[in-house]
Amino acid sequence: MDIFVQQLINGLVLGSIYALVALGYTMVYGILELINFAHGEVTMVGAMVCLAVVGWLLGLGMAVPWPVILMLGLGAAVVACMVLGFSIERIAYRPLRRAPRLAALITAIGVSIVLQNVAMLVWGKQYVSFPALVPVVRYEIAGATITALQVVIVLLSGALMAGLWLLVKRTGLGRAMRATAQSPELAGLMGVNPNRVISITFVIGALLAAIAGVMVSAYYGLAHYYMGFLLGLKAFTAAVLGGIGNIAGAMLGGLLLGVIESIGAGYIGDLSFGFLGSHYQDVFAFFVLILVLVFRPAGLLGERVAERA
């Protein structure tokens, strides 16, 4: 039983990170109907920038408490990613706004490849280690172990998601975003500047991605120029699972996917009597993606909008 609780906790931590990244996919899709495949790379850049800043600060050898260093790293990552998100939209997507949708999709993949290769040139092909800044503090709950870092990841993700929910549902900006999602032209007639709204959407998505990237690298202790690829695919799967374009769906999809992966990888070996092993962990995500696409193409919370499919 305690093993099951532990797998559930593992899944929730993983799922919170997926959810944060999935929000970036779903917000952009909701407004532009564009799958921004470069989004995974934005999380990677966030992780790398944070590591570079933290490493640089530690190298100075000043007696600064670790939370300050971490916050500075996180701040730098957030700023860098917001600029990156803004630039990606301006340079790669805006000129193609009226082009066939396939062109934008291919551009997105192109941006993703460019970012990966730039990161490889800047930070090298090696794994970069996250300095042991955060002390390992463990809590025992119902026989399961949870670290302080895991608690922070879940709580911070929850707070960010709640904040985003309020922003979209309760503020003028949120109303403008929802209006633009329904019809950019009509929203324009109502005095909303669609270009500005779209830019802000990309910037918010990149902010969440930067924080998710820092969380991933702090949690696993390393970062790599290629890390955004798989993370992006998983988050995209989470967004589709919840219903792409739907913000609550992305949150639910992310958490569900994390839990499915953990429980699946934890028990598949025992259930299949060793025939299938835990290296099938990554397969679960894509198995879920296929099931969703076959049986419920609009996702768990998605509305059926035939003309968008």
Next chain:
Amino acid sequence: MKPVSVLKVLSIGLLAAGLVGCGKQETSKGELIVKIGSVAPLTGPQAHLGKDNENGARLAIDEANARGVTIGGKKATFVLIGEDDQADPKTATIVAQKLADQQVKGVIGHLNSGTSIPASKIYADAGIVQISPSATAVAYTAQGFRSALRVMTNDRQQGKVLGEFAVKHLGAKRVAIIDDRTAYGQGLADEVEKAVKAAGGGVVAREYTSDRSTDFTAILTSIKGKTPDVVFYGGMDPQAAPMAKQMQGLGLKARFLSGDGAQTQEFLKLAGPAAEGVSASMPGMPLDLMPGGKSFRERFNAKYGVIQNYAPYAYDAVNAMILAMEKAGSPEPAMYLPELVKLRFTGVTGEIGFDERGDVLGGAITLYHVRNGRWEVLDTVQGESAGKSK
């Protein structure tokens, strides 16, 4: 990087072509010219290790030429042809074919298992003797080529030592084994599993991951439920390090044990404080413990500087070849190979001899553990010594 290597290969090729053209095998004075190839990555991330192998071989050749070796009554001069395989299996076969075309009498190499294995087929077809100073994969000598030998301990021997270490030294009754499903990781993990069982320990979990993965919490949680004393990982440091960290995060108290893929400086850097108390093995032994280690270090340092890793093995491989040629009275592989497999001598790294597969007899494995953020030698386990068996 690329142009340099092409230039190097070209110039070496031209040089060799010149030798083939003018020298044949005997000079006018009845002197023998014996060409020996050395192949290792001389460019790319492993270039420092490759150059080290080549220098080890070169030192042995220079010393043999200086002291004067007679083969079958004729004075022999040895020539080393160094080639770069870039640690790439495809390049390895091209380079191997080139050496075969130049009719070298033997090859010292390659450095990696992944390059030694495809190249060995070409050498076997051309009837050239190959001794690898550093390939550890069991598959290298398991192909059945009589001409493929090695002076480095293989992963079966390493796995045996690791398995016995887990049960006898760490006192493990319950061992969990994880591997990354690569030829190296899976091979090593399989051998460890056998050795643990043979030594009376139990394998309570066998889990798998990939060489791309960073999240092992699900596997480790499942393993935690089976309360192992030792967790063994067969794979490389980018996975071993986060695994050690995540074990700590989950409060999994078992000792972490791994093979030579994790016995690196990179592992210490990536794992940070979680590296403390981790044990890992490395084939071979520290230079200071080798019988001829001290004198070798002096001679090597005087010519080439610091020893990286496998140079003493390359040195012994060349000497084994030359000794066999002297005994057979011929530099022809078909003549000296039967002598080579029977050979017993004390080299820099210890007693050298080969078993029927071409693996080195004995073969040392050194166990390390991390203390105060550094790898410390724990013990060197010598396999059955070459003298004792047979």
